[in-house]
Amino acid sequence: MEVKQGQTTDGPLETGIIDTDIHERVLYPDLVPYLDNPWRRYITDCGWVQEKHLPYTQPTVAGLNRADAALPDGRPAGSDLAFLRSQLLDELNIRYGILTGALDPSPSSMNGWHEMATALASAYNDYQIEHWLEKDSRLYGSVHIAAQDPQAAAREIDRVGPHPKMVQVLLPIDNIVWGDPYYHPIFAAAERNNLVIAMHHNEPAVYFGRFPRYFIEWHTLISTAHMMQVTSFVFNGVFEKFPNLKLLMIEAGFTYVPHLMRKMDQQYRDLRHEVPWIKRLPSEIVREHIRFTTQPMEEFSKAEFEQWLDLLGSEEMVCFSSDYPHWDFDHPVGGFPNMRDSLRQKIFHDNALALYPKLPQDHRR
Amino acid sequence: MQQVVCKLTELQPGELKEIQFGRISLVIGRTGAGELFAFSNRCIHQGAPLSKGKLCGTSAPTDLPGQYSYVKEGEVLRCPWHGREFDVTAGGQMMSDPRRALGRFQIFVAGEDVVVSTLNKPEKGEVADEQK
Numbered sequence: 001m002e003v004k005q006g007q008t009t010d011g012p013l014e015t016g017i018i019d020t021d022i023h024e025r026v027l028y029p030d031l032v033p034y035l036d037n038p039w040r041r042y043i044t045d046c047g048w049v050q051e052k053h054l055p056y057t058q059p060t061v062a063g064l065n066r067a068d069a070a071l072p073d074g075r076p077a078g079s080d081l082a083f084l085r086s087q088l089l090d091e092l093n094i095r096y097g098i099l100t101g102a103l104d105p106s107p108s109s110m111n112g113w114h115e116m117a118t119a120l121a122s123a124y125n126d127y128q129i130e131h132w133l134e135k136d137s138r139l140y141g142s143v144h145i146a147a148q149d150p151q152a153a154a155r156e157i158d159r160v161g162p163h164p165k166m167v168q169v170l171l172p173i174d175n176i177v178w179g180d181p182y183y184h185p186i187f188a189a190a191e192r193n194n195l196v197i198a199m200h201h202n203e204p205a206v207y208f209g210r211f212p213r214y215f216i217e218w219h220t221l222i223s224t225a226h227m228m229q230v231t232s233f234v235f236n237g238v239f240e241k242f243p244n245l246k247l248l249m250i251e252a253g254f255t256y257v258p259h260l261m262r263k264m265d266q267q268y269r270d271l272r273h274e275v276p277w278i279k280r281l282p283s284e285i286v287r288e289h290i291r292f293t294t295q296p297m298e299e300f301s302k303a304e305f306e307q308w309l310d311l312l313g314s315e316e317m318v319c320f321s322s323d324y325p326h327w328d329f330d331h332p333v334g335g336f337p338n339m340r341d342s343l344r345q346k347i348f349h350d351n352a353l354a355l356y357p358k359l360p361q362d363h364r365r
Numbered sequence: 366m367q368q369v370v371c372k373l374t375e376l377q378p379g380e381l382k383e384i385q386f387g388r389i390s391l392v393i394g395r396t397g398a399g400e401l402f403a404f405s406n407r408c409i410h411q412g413a414p415l416s417k418g419k420l421c422g423t424s425a426p427t428d429l430p431g432q433y434s435y436v437k438e439g440e441v442l443r444c445p446w447h448g449r450e451f452d453v454t455a456g457g458q459m460m461s462d463p464r465r466a467l468g469r470f471q472i473f474v475a476g477e478d479v480v481v482s483t484l485n486k487p488e489k490g491e492v493a494d495e496q497k
């Protein structure tokens with residue numbers, strides 16, 4: 001298998017690739033200039049750092065990152081735009097890359113102290129715009145919010161959401177499942193700002209609010225955290241109330257989706273009376289409103305991959321994502337089976353273009 | 366095809382090196398015990414550059430859940446991306462799936478030089494794995 005620059009499996013893509021999950025890395029000192037006091041002082045004087053949830057940092061040779069993505073001067077992977085440009089955007093011919101950043105600090109997954117989380121989210125958004133979105137025309141961004149305070153989160157979406165390069169609101173997976181009406185102000189703000197909502201796996205507890213003993217168990221079960229969220233969105237009628245809302249589920253892959261759609265349809269046939277605001281099959285709602293990233297990809301033959309899409313009943317629901325620079329990065333050539341040209345075009349480009357109304361909508365460069 | 370790639374003194378036990386062999390990039394190295402090995406530098410999973418990985422040991426298979434015993438120090442090549450382990454003393458076999466192995470090259474010492482050459486016959490498993 002020979003990899004040529006800017007190719008997907010089976011050859012180059014004239015449009016280039018849209019990558020829906022790129023992690024730029026921020027360090028606490030980067031955020032300090034964007035914070036007012038007292039928040040700034042809590043970091044500079046008191047050494048405040050966010051608590052971490054995930055009890056594992058060891059999965060592979062360089063922890064949670066690709067070993068070849070650390071900077072030669074020792075700075076962490078994803079922290080330098082020039083390096084990210086050459087290793088990812090140029091090397092893989094990325095036309096548009098959606099930044100999903102903020103994992104540490106991650107204001108959206110903080111427990112308690114909502115005011116600090118809200119301040120951090122604003123600082124992060126301002127930093128992201130100035131240091132990434134306005135420095136490379138290919139990069140588009142996510143509005144980070146402190147969802148613990150939905151009113152403040154909606155104000156933040158209204159503040160930075162209109163920026164031309166902000167294309168989505170990133171929602172944490174946390175202890176209130178997202179179908180809850182508590183979150184409606186956030187959905188309303190996303191909808192009125194023409195933004196997709198997206199959910200990255202972050203650090204969900206997958207065992208009854210806790211973590212399993214081994215990383216391999218947790219990583220295997222990330223899709224269960226996403227299944228809960230998708231089920232909640234669908235049956236709580238979020239898309240009935242916000243009919244223009246589109247959701248991208250990031251970093252749990254897509255192989256769980258045929259099972260979940262089939263299961264929800266069956267339950268709906270039996271139990272529709274409990275959720276009378278749902279007026280069509282759940283699978284139709286999913287097909288219309290929800291998209292799923294490819295990463296982390298299982299290994300597929302060409303035939304197996306097509307079979308899975310057949311089960312989805314649509315070729316338009318799956319969008320390429322690399323998860324650069326994390327250890328479970330997927331390469332657009334090495335990570336994918338061969339596929340028909342028309343399908344390749346959809347997975348690596350067109351499906352994401354159709355999802356994000358704020359991306360320039362021309363199909364040619 | 367045969368090519369001198371470096372002096373033996375330039376490749377210490379426990380070290381990994383990327384070298385160009387004709388048009389192919391190879392990862393060569395020496396185990397902790399000094400034994401030489403040479404493989405294609407492209408991981409057979411998704412193509413990561415293996416020379417950016419780690420030469421290390423691993424936890425031995427065991428019948429006892431909860432038991433860790435770190436073995437084979439300096440004999441296991443771990444990929445820099447998804448961390449798959451390849452046993453350099455067993456022809457580059459993938460430790461989690463021994464039917465698969467890295468593309469392997471012959472490597473030997475001639476005087477002070479380290480020499481790499483293609484194997485006479487591809488070993489079982491290699492061809493299938495390289496033609497994804």
Ligand code: FES
Nearest residue numbers: 408410411444447
């Ligand atoms: S590319 Fe080597 S383990 Fe995935």
